[in-house]
Amino acid sequence: MALEKIKSLRALMSSLALDALIVPTADPHQSEYLPDFWKTRAWLTGFTGSAGTAVITKNHAGLWTDSRYFIQAENELLPPFVLHKLKKRTPEYLAWLLENLEFGNTLGIDASLFSADEVEYFNAILAVKQIKVQAVGDVFEKLWTNRPPLVNNPVFIHDEAFTGKSRVEKIEKVRSQLINKKATHHLLSALDEIAWLLNIRGNDIEFNPVVTSYCLVSHHKTLLFIDAQKLSNPILETLNTDGIFVQPYEDISQILQQLNNKHVLWCNKAGLNHALFGQIDATCNLISEASIVSQLKAVKNPVEINHYKQAQIRDGVAMCNFLHWLEKTMLKKQMVSELDAARQVMLFRQEQKNYMGPSFNPISAYQANAALPHYSATVKNNTMLKPEGIYLIDSGGQYLDGTTDITRTVALGPVTNEQKTNFTLVLKGHIRVATTTFPEGTKGIHIDTLARLDLWRQGKDFGHGTGHGIGYFLNVHEGPQGLSPSSQGPGDTVLESGMMLTNEPGFYLKGAYGIRIENVLVCKPGENTGFLQFETITYCPLDKNLIKTELLNEQEIIWINNYHQNTYRLLKDKVSDELKSWLQEKTSPLY
Template sequence: MTFVEKLQALRQLMAAQKIDAYVITAADPHISEYLPAHYKAIPFACGFTGSAGTLVITQGFAGLWTDSRYFTQAETQLSGSGYELVKLKVPHTPEYIDWLLQALPKGAKVGFNHQLITVGLALEMQNSLIQREIAIIDVDFISTIWLDRVGLPKENAFLISEEAAGLTISAKIKEVRAALKINGADYHFISSLDDIAWLFNLRGNDVDYNPVVLSFALITPVEVKLFMDKQKLTQTDIETLNQQGVTLRPYAEVAEALKNLPKATQIFIDPKRTCFGLYECLPSGSKIISGINPSTHLKSLKNSTEINHIRRAMLNDGVALTRFFKWMEDHFGKEKITEWSAAEKLAAFRAEQTSFVGLSFNTIAGYNANGALPHYSITAESNQEILGDGLFLVDSGGQYLYGTTDITRVMPIGNCSSTQADDYTLVLKGLIEGSKLIFPEGTKGYQIDSICRKPLWEQAINFGHGTGHGIGFFLNVHEGPQNISPANVDVVFKPGMVTSIEPGIYRPGKHGVRIENLVLCIPKGSSEFGDFLTFETLTLCFIDTAIINKTLLAADQIAWLNQYNQQVFEQLEPHLSIAEARWLKEKCRSI
């Protein structure tokens, strides 16, 4: 079936069940960012492959709501599909709800799969639409027309040891229970896969790039149940879980387990990371206590064991990146190099490293105009040869035993313009200002965000994505609760948090610049004004100085850059060949 034929089939199902609008979200029952193939309904329905988007279908209109990161991509991928692009004015907001209120008559019906939408969003939709007596209905039309849909993943899973994780499973459960007590809850339901992976020292291969396992967890006053396919685990791992007080139950039993909870249950859930369908299974009369999962807060504070492992992962990653950029320079102009072949070569260099498991996300490798797309994904049609003059942006990362990396560098190719040099330098200024920041305890991400953007704002330049996100320990490349963005997220930075700093400048049709390091929040000291924090840079890869406009940098910024590149050289040199070390030393020369 073509996309137009699929749209027609969906409309026929809607008409048969008197559904006036059908909403398709980019989600699974765990509200994951990266989805198993089984749940990639939006690519199936319309061809759009971006990670953020919502489809809304009526008999007279079909549209994709997405944000500015994906406008160009969506316009290309939706061509001929029967769907129109609707540009979100504010990222990560359900603006289509207002559209439904205007487009639908009083008494209409809106259908969507309750398993694939958050509690918070479903309740917001319900509370808004009720103004016009519009009902929401639980329907799944996608499954009806998706005849060749792949099944749920059956990949093997495994437990990581206490020596790797720094804490036993039982110790983590004890911490979560303590947080539940503070919040007045005696039960806790967890859907989010990275929270479950952290809590049970569990890792797997069910989702691309994220080493997680399809599972749910239920903590009660007397037991802990883990709902997953136990065939994925060895008998030894099953026994370890049992010894740590965890009972394994089949994945499909979770809904029934929720329905059978005591009616006076005081249960803690995260409304942004729990699907509405399972929320509806909770007994009537349950007291719902909403908030960020306690495990989300706990796993954001990396312990000393995790930090030591992360440092080793950064070292391995730095060696791979050094070899990649040297290979690029050595082979540029001598053989055909495309965005795709460069990304494949970088993956190969990472794969040579000990403890490498896989990539942490799909590599963004964009030359010139493609680099201006913040979430660019290489396709057969877009794949460019890296030839001539310009900027080559590479945003990539790896999963290692045990650590997760995420880094962006921009490589000058041939001759670069003064505008490209200025943009590169301004982005670097933003990175440096964030990296060397000293700030009081209690500081939140939006405060740090403005400091990173200040060098760009002074030139009337801005960028549309956040400046930084949390990152997992051999887990998801994006994790909370902290971030660095304009959004007023009520989470303070604390020692142990690992976060990216990645300002950017994007000139559509021309070029893009983003420079990204991962930093660790650490104590800085105290004074009569309180306790202060700062960042330690973890990423180990040189920052190219070839096209820097030095006149735009202050003396302290130049000092930071020189010190950082010197640190990169000193830590990587023992792990490089003589030729590689000589090449890197030149790249790290002070300016």
């Protein structure tokens, strides 16, 4: 089957005079999660993981992915695809192409699936061997016969009662920055940025309530490029009233072609796809910087923060229901699989007000499976839970008033002393991050280390960042901020009051078990002028059965007791009597 696809693809490549083709994991909006229509890499290679790049030449078919996906890729990749293990998360396939292509060869890409910056980088690297990068459009149009259609789900309004700011106010803020920089137009291509700016939401991408569109803000009007079918008449009128005018999705190219040397376009070349970037008239002046919206969106306003806390309380209720159910089920020695548990946590969320769906595919992982930080239970590997050892559940919900993301690691029965020690070390790091205070100007990279200190002391560590930004009824992973050890990207962004981040240190022992403790933090002014601190706004007990109190200092014990007391206070009146008793016991003080 895959051999057939490759054969047809190579025939097409030959007709286009291509020596190689790159098939990335991307859509034209550089989305993290893809609409089914754009899952070409998965269709071609069989590998369904969320990151990876396929490269096809005349005599090689390779897939490059990172360590999170080695096992999955080995299981799923269809012949003739060969796995190339990425050492770092960089485009190492470029080095491979440089070595394996001949002088003067031609490499094909769908330019709409790469950012303008990426294509510039490709050109610079491949120039040493005079390899030409050729935009060939979407070659899968012809090859992929049963391709899922592009979705056209309706748009709905995200009410101002939830957003705290009208679209008019938000656009005004963008305009004032536009004018400050002497720019005339601001182009938005990231779907969550457009949804935030216009207070609209949709269902075009699984887990992400976004709307396929482009948006162009100028001094006097705002253009939304979108398939008109997605908009009801009342919504269209609402947008028009607010000075937002709708044009067909495809017309963005034509508008960009009409810009000229009197215009200054602010766009983000690191996010704008190269095909569209190429449509901008050559005479138009450019400012390439992170979009104005990405920063505005990251700093949550007080209305959003208050709503968000309410959503977190409901999410906490769902999580407590789930953990209580899990405990009972284990006690009764009933059969539960990882997939059953993942389904159950979604069911409990569905009972909650304002719930709109999961914010990502839950990670429900028992013992050794949890040692893969991005494990995904499938029908194939689905494991039965046993009343012993530890279980990890990383899940979240989309609510009209917030996006949640929480991980709890719990004992299903007897656990080892070592498991308790490691859980406690992870917890100490989690608390150190949660309780730190730091001066304005501090970046995520400066905070990230705090989560690791206690693990380091024992010669242990974890292989992912400590946390990511999180959207407000938007994408669960949101920039620009993050708690990462990398000196580029999210870790290099200055933290500001109002930013939300996850705090999710972990520990993974290959073949044995995995631990992660994840709460959401909001950044707020500290007690001292010029300083900031975090407030934890996820409310759900931590499993005391996994805590070794003797490894904690007094401040850590006080923090846990306060956290539990606060959780009980916020949830107790929202749960059944049975659950209330359970919660009382789960949140009782450690000492």
